Amino acid sequence: MLAVGIMGVLVMYGGFLYLFFSGRSTAALPWFFLISPWICIYFGLSQKQQIATINWFIQKFSFKKAQK
Numbered sequence: 001m002l003a004v005g006i007m008g009v010l011v012m013y014g015g016f017l018y019l020f021f022s023g024r025s026t027a028a029l030p031w032f033f034l035i036s037p038w039i040c041i042y043f044g045l046s047q048k049q050q051i052a053t054i055n056w057f058i059q060k061f062s063f064k065k066a067q068k
Helices: 002-019 031-046 045-062
Strands: none
Touching: 002 031, 031 045
């Protein structure tokens, strides 16, 4: 799954960037096409790495109360 996800990122983002910079419309590409390779990468990780990834996202996007 990890190798499939990495190849997916390369191919899909390469194609997206090609369309974007060549001036062609990218409106026909659904948003989930750009997210799906990252799901493959996530499930290709070990369970320990998956938990670490979830904790990183929680830490990154949680809003902490301002300390006095």
